[in-house]
Amino acid sequence: MSNSLKIAVAGLGTVGTGTLKILSEHGDLLERRCGRKLEVTAVSARKMNKSRGVSLDGFDFFEDAAEMAAEANCDVVVELIGGSEGIAKKTVESAIGASRHVVTANKALIANHGTQLASKAEEAGITLAFEAAVAGGIPIIKALREGLAANGMKSIYGILNGTCNYILSRMREEGLEFQAALEDAQRLGCAEADPSFDIDGVDAAHKLAILSSLAFGRQIDFKNIHVEGIRQISKIDIHLAEELGYRIKLLGIASENENGIEQRVHPCLIPHAASIAGVEGVFNAIVAEGDFVDTFMMEGRGAGEGPTASAVCADIVDIARSFNLPTFGIPADELKAANTISMSLHRGAYYIRLMVVDQPGIFADVAAILRDNQVSMESILQHGRLPGEAVTVVMTLHETEESCASRVIETLANLNGVIGKPVMIRIENL
């Protein structure tokens, strides 16, 4: 164990730079913690000479990351390029092919190719680690794979995207509409110039795919996740939800039953009393429910140089300490099929907002539609009634099957007297 662990870093953006900083600033500390030196030997980046606030002196420089992965003098390849295909994938495959351990922060890659890459890594006898791929500042991968390993997991859910959480927090706190909050987030660097990956829920779905694979011992099944983002959330819904005792959050939720797993990402109304209701701004939070440990919650920064690099280095530390586990906690060829259950079979409660013309009989019509679909109402609120004006009506429905709720909404949309499209948001009574 006294020989150094040699590290090649592919990609010197924010996280790559942070990783080099930790390895350099905490060299002595890490050596004590690992019982051996952690030594960066090679790096790869598009530009060698860019100023990054960290020295690259003494590292072999490769223009081609995949070539570095195969040929550098290293034990571990750290892939921080990003993207599910192309050079990132090639780099990881090249590292596995050369029997080098892989540490990656690439959620898209793992969410799309995790099962196959895990098989290859296990055949090669190397570690494929990705703590940084999900909620950087929260060591949730380790918690699921090790800390909670004695549990059968019932569910895992959380706030998995800091950009969305920031936008929803600002909308609520300052009464902003979505677009204004988004622009603010972009100005402050909390959202990308093209924010669709975050605000349409894709990023959260990548993370959820990874978490549910780990939690339930199943193959990754990103493509069957039900994904909705937060573009359609308006400040009136946030306001009305608060009035009903709920806060709106974008959650990723996975649970298992005898038919398979539910995997879904969408905005939710959650009760104020839920532990994660108070998680605001760019913070992420994840709740795991195990059959022995009960409910367990972790909260921390989901992104950023320091937190993500901290997760990358934790994986490197595990490798340096000779801790080699199957990628998803059990061997890849023992992972069960995902059997992701269709969203139409989901059972839950629903918030529905309508604009209706204030005319006699309209409530009787609404009530009839609920009755005909065997859906029962929990509460109803009516707002903004001035004579002759349209009225905002908010209903919450008791637990029912998603297909019933959808049918109700479709029928309501076509009802004479209903203006525009009804808004539906799922309620999670966490």
Add this chain to the structure above:
Amino acid sequence: MSNSLKIAVAGLGTVGTGTLKILSEHGDLLERRCGRKLEVTAVSARKMNKSRGVSLDGFDFFEDAAEMAAEANCDVVVELIGGSEGIAKKTVESAIGASRHVVTANKALIANHGTQLASKAEEAGITLAFEAAVAGGIPIIKALREGLAANGMKSIYGILNGTCNYILSRMREEGLEFQAALEDAQRLGCAEADPSFDIDGVDAAHKLAILSSLAFGRQIDFKNIHVEGIRQISKIDIHLAEELGYRIKLLGIASENENGIEQRVHPCLIPHAASIAGVEGVFNAIVAEGDFVDTFMMEGRGAGEGPTASAVCADIVDIARSFNLPTFGIPADELKAANTISMSLHRGAYYIRLMVVDQPGIFADVAAILRDNQVSMESILQHGRLPGEAVTVVMTLHETEESCASRVIETLANLNGVIGKPVMIRIENL
């Protein structure tokens, strides 16, 4: 790795029984996760035949746990007897002497003898693991030793005792006095018949000693922790704190500076907005601040059969997966001296409550005392003034040295017009 891991369990109380349940109910799952079978071979308990809802068939039974640790057919000894001395300590030493791995839930043992036991374990080349010793349902030991291993830790603090948190929650929610809430907790099984270990802060201090050793790479120093419990908290303080925007919690807090470490357990006023302010009832929560990861929080059940046994089994899983680390993350002989800093040097903010006779000049006297001690006031509240009655006065002091605050309180106590002993509670602006 295909041979089974043989386990001997010493102590079949709540946690021991839970451990046997997990190992039996999740036998297949754990075998898949570990790549080998986990097999209980021996148990030790005061009574063999007590009904525990779990079968002991096929296990070798030992009356003497220390004898079992040395002589049973096993690779791991699980010590769930409890207590810092006597048979628990003997059992652990006997296991180490026989080169068996040790898993323990015994915080008193680790807080009092952790450094020495770690040395012995490392000499013997075995693992000494104690995830269950601190906040059972929260895998904080693993998070500190591994998940956050890339960080220099700045501080670690949290709600470490569920009994105290439950009592404080009930006092606030229902306006109970301490004694009534304690009795309620006892009736519900959330407090022991002799509750002093919990309510006087000793249990929290045991856990804090372990956390700060891990976080700062220092020798365990339980005996120098400043410890205060919650007996002196009254409902009026909880009420006044709320009015000032604070909640009262018993916290364990450790932080490091150039002189050493601060380690303290005492009731605190924490702002409503702090993430752990909303952690109520028997739940525990721990916040760690690292130099790269920033702030990270974990919340879960601190005690109980399932959560604690889950932690015990997580340690067993690590051992089965051949993950052998130094007890405190770095070799015991490299742990620095604790250098616990005297509480009189602590700097913080303070809440002070006085009963004063409503007489001319009393506020001028109070103000003079603050001035003479160079302490400045942040806010003052006066309550319950009826003509001729004593008045409750609450002040919050800006950050000052503990020794100054103590001098202020002593002087106030002796002031003509002040009735009874002033109450002081520290404010933590988390």
